Amino acid sequence: MEKSKQISILKDLLRMLDNKENVDAGVMYRNPTSAYTCPDLAAKEWQSFFKGHTQLIGLSSDLPKAGSFLTMDDFGVPILATRGKDGQCKAFLNVCRHRGVQVEHEEKGTRSAFSCPFHQWTYSNQGDLIAIPDEHQFGAIDKSCHGLIQLPMEERHGMLWVHPNPKGVLGLDSMLEGLEDELSSWGFEKLVAMGQTTIAKRLNWKLANDTFGETYHFQKLHKNTLGKIAYGDCLNYETIGRNHRFVFPRRNIDTLREKAEADWRLTDGATTLYFLFPNIQFIIGNGAINIVRLYPDPADPNESITKINHFFTKGAIAAAAEIDGHGENVSADTVYESSPNDTGIPSLNGIKEVFNSTIEQEDYVMGETTQRAAETGLLDHVIFGRNEPALHHYHNTFRAALQMPPLEEVGGS
Numbered sequence: 518m519e520k521s522k523q524i525s526i527l528k529d530l531l532r533m534l535d536n537k538e539n540v541d542a543g544v545m546y547r548n549p550t551s552a553y554t555c556p557d558l559a560a561k562e563w564q565s566f567f568k569g570h571t572q573l574i575g576l577s578s579d580l581p582k583a584g585s586f587l588t589m590d591d592f593g594v595p596i597l598a599t600r601g602k603d604g605q606c607k608a609f610l611n612v613c614r615h616r617g618v619q620v621e622h623e624e625k626g627t628r629s630a631f632s633c634p635f636h637q638w639t640y641s642n643q644g645d646l647i648a649i650p651d652e653h654q655f656g657a658i659d660k661s662c663h664g665l666i667q668l669p670m671e672e673r674h675g676m677l678w679v680h681p682n683p684k685g686v687l688g689l690d691s692m693l694e695g696l697e698d699e700l701s702s703w704g705f706e707k708l709v710a711m712g713q714t715t716i717a718k719r720l721n722w723k724l725a726n727d728t729f730g731e732t733y734h735f736q737k738l739h740k741n742t743l744g745k746i747a748y749g750d751c752l753n754y755e756t757i758g759r760n761h762r763f764v765f766p767r768r769n770i771d772t773l774r775e776k777a778e779a780d781w782r783l784t785d786g787a788t789t790l791y792f793l794f795p796n797i798q799f800i801i802g803n804g805a806i807n808i809v810r811l812y813p814d815p816a817d818p819n820e821s822i823t824k825i826n827h828f829f830t831k832g833a834i835a836a837a838a839e840i841d842g843h844g845e846n847v848s849a850d851t852v853y854e855s856s857p858n859d860t861g862i863p864s865l866n867g868i869k870e871v872f873n874s875t876i877e878q879e880d881y882v883m884g885e886t887t888q889r890a891a892e893t894g895l896l897d898h899v900i901f902g903r904n905e906p907a908l909h910h911y912h913n914t915f916r917a918a919l920q921m922p923p924l925e926e927v928g929g930s
């Protein structure tokens with residue numbers, strides 16, 4: 518993000534803190550609870566936003582070197598992605614051309630070839646079929662026509678994008694609408710991948726996403742966790758096409774008051790969330806970037822999976838190693854598992870723990886009870902306040918994408 522933009526956002530946050538102001542959309546909306554339970558809507562979403570929509574499958578460091586691979590199966594199509602000797606990434610259907618068995622079962626690793634567990638047809642990491650055992654008994658097959666089925670894939674600004682349909686169009690210009698320069702400025706391609714957390718809960722995927730849409734609850738629900746390091750009820754918010762930028766101050770923003778503006782960096786005093794429609798949150802902290810992706814359960818609108826991927830800058834890893842007393846040459850894994858400290862710079866594990874437990878044990882516990890209320894059919898709607906503009910935008914955007922009418926305003930404000 519450009520320096521001038523960082524300074525203007527920080528100034529805006531400080532001004533709001535000083536004046537006890539918050540973002541104000543000037544309007545409240547009713548959101549029908551059927552949005553969280555309706556099976557017909559869920560079926561449309563699955564096709565429009567997941568099975569038939571470009572997906573983020575990771576960052577560059579999820580495929581760190583030649584021979585790296587990763588698999589994913591969260592959006593209806595099993596994916597195998599690889600990095601070749603030429604450094605280029607490719608994605609395939611993780612499906613054997615013999616009898617359709619899943620070829621690779623590990624989530625991540627390094628292999629030069631993939632051997633199907635059923636009869637060991639073997640594919641190169643470029644997707645070519647290179648061996649058929651007992652071919653003289655099986656029959657002659659033109660191997661050149663029976664490689665893994667390739668899917669559209671692009672690595673852009675350190676992000677790995679795949680379309681789950683071989684004939685699909687990635688359309689990254691519209692996925693990244695208005696945010697491409699800004700996202701590229703965070704250096705995703707230089708981050709180190711350090712773990713993934715999966716949370717399965719009984720709440721609709723949009724309800725899970727709603728927990729990332731306001732700071733109104735920080736000093737209430739999160740008063741003993743996130744609320745200790747961040748200010749609530751203070752938000753700099755901007756919609757950018759179907760996406761948005763959401764910045765809230767951390768308590769250390771106050772230290773910037775003593776510094777010259779030219780030395781201010783947004784990450785020194787605030788956390789930035791980018792929402793990329795329809796299901797991705799990039800959460801940019803100081804040296805730590807978490808990506809949260811939300812996936813519905815295609816069989817049940819009341820269930821969802823949250824995948825959280827943790828990334829750190831090399832500088833944060835080195836600093837944590839020093840603070841935690843592991844010395845310079847500590848492996849990334851050791852640092853990651855090291856205990857939190859109270860020196861003012863939380864260890865990487867501390868960041869991860871606060872992040873995951875806040876979501877799983879606080880936000881989603883609330884969300885599960887809302888889901889139950891929605892399932893009773895007795896609560897017609899919930900209300901999105903003037904201080905919750907990200908919820909307005911997100912719900913109206915997904916509704917527009919599915920040709921649904923916009924949310925209804927609540928009378929009076």
Ligand code: FES
Nearest residue numbers: 613615616633636
């Ligand atoms: S199904 Fe893969 S080798 Fe037979």
Ligand SMILES: [Fe+2]
Nearest residue numbers: 728734739880
């Ligand atoms: Fe929260």
